[in-house]
Amino acid sequence: KAGVTQTPRYLIKTRGQQVTLSCSPISGHRSVSWYQQTPGQGLQFLFEYFSETQRNKGNFPGRFSGRQFSNSRSEMNVSTLELGDSALYLCASSLRWDTMNTEAFFGQGTRLTVV
Amino acid sequence: QKEVEQDPGPLSVPEGAIVSLNCTYSNSAFQYFMWYRQYSRKGPELLMYTYSSGNKEDGRFTAQVDKSSKYISLFIRDSQPSDSATYLCATLSGNTPLVFGKGTRLSVIA
Numbered sequence: 616k617a618g619v620t621q622t623p624r625y626l627i628k629t630r631g632q633q634v635t636l637s638c639s640p641i642s643g644h645r646s647v648s649w650y651q652q653t654p655g656q657g658l659q660f661l662f663e664y665f666s667e668t669q670r671n672k673g674n675f676p677g678r679f680s681g682r683q684f685s686n687s688r689s690e691m692n693v694s695t696l697e698l699g700d701s702a703l704y705l706c707a708s709s710l711r712w713d714t715m716n717t718e719a720f721f722g723q724g725t726r727l728t729v730v
Numbered sequence: 731q732k733e734v735e736q737d738p739g740p741l742s743v744p745e746g747a748i749v750s751l752n753c754t755y756s757n758s759a760f761q762y763f764m765w766y767r768q769y770s771r772k773g774p775e776l777l778m779y780t781y782s783s784g785n786k787e788d789g790r791f792t793a794q795v796d797k798s799s800k801y802i803s804l805f806i807r808d809s810q811p812s813d814s815a816t817y818l819c820a821t822l823s824g825n826t827p828l829v830f831g832k833g834t835r836l837s838v839i840a
Contacts, residue, residue, distance in 0.1 A: 619773075621773075648827060648828065650830075656832075657818075657830055657831070657832035657833060658774075658818065658820075658830040658833075660827045660828070660829070663827050670825075671825075671826070671827045673827070705773055705774070707828070717762045717822060717828075718764070718776060718779050719764070719776070719820075719828055720776055721766075721773040721774045721775070721776075722773050723772055723773045724772075724773045726771075
């Protein structure tokens with residue numbers, strides 16, 4: 616079965632612009648989480664959605680936002696981009712909140728470069 | 731103190747060696763433990779998933795969790811050059827998001 620799909624794979628944006636990243640979870644998975652990965656900080660949690668509701672939120676500024684649609688697909692948006700937002704953005708899906716199974720499967724990520 | 735501590739390495743071993751990768755965590759509420767493998771410029775791939783304390787084996791990989799000492803281990807037997815990657819430990823409790831260690835970079839030299 617198809618895995619987690621993230622689009623686009625690569626993105627170059629200018630400081631001050633905004634960006635929207637998309638994530639399609641594994642079929643049947645309604646829980647979607649987003650992470651930011653940088654060499655210095657590792658994987659840092661952004662937010663988690665289940666059934667269109669935000670379940671958890673990490674310690675990121677309000678410029679970072681997300682949402683989930685009724686088909687479980689999720690988007691995250693970063694407004695007023697800063698150089699420090701350059702990172703690999705990863706999406707993971709799981710059966711969490713539906714079952715006791717918390718195995719999380721990741722997509723290939725979107726590499727965002729802010730210039 | 732970070733919730734999950736992991737030695738970043740790098741760790742370099744000869745082909746065929748047994749590799750031991752370790753993490754410690756601070757929150758005794760953590761119940762689920764995972765190991766991910768991440769190749770360069772790829773997303774993390776789930777290797778092992780365990781609940782509570784104990785061992786789990788899958789081929790050349792063994793995951794160990796000791797909740798009394800808050801210690802997580804991954805052993806790789808007969809290591810191969812294709813095992814060269816960054817290994818990430820992760821954990822969560824019932825309602826918390828997945829928390830990751832910073833990853834250990836492993837190189838297996840042929």
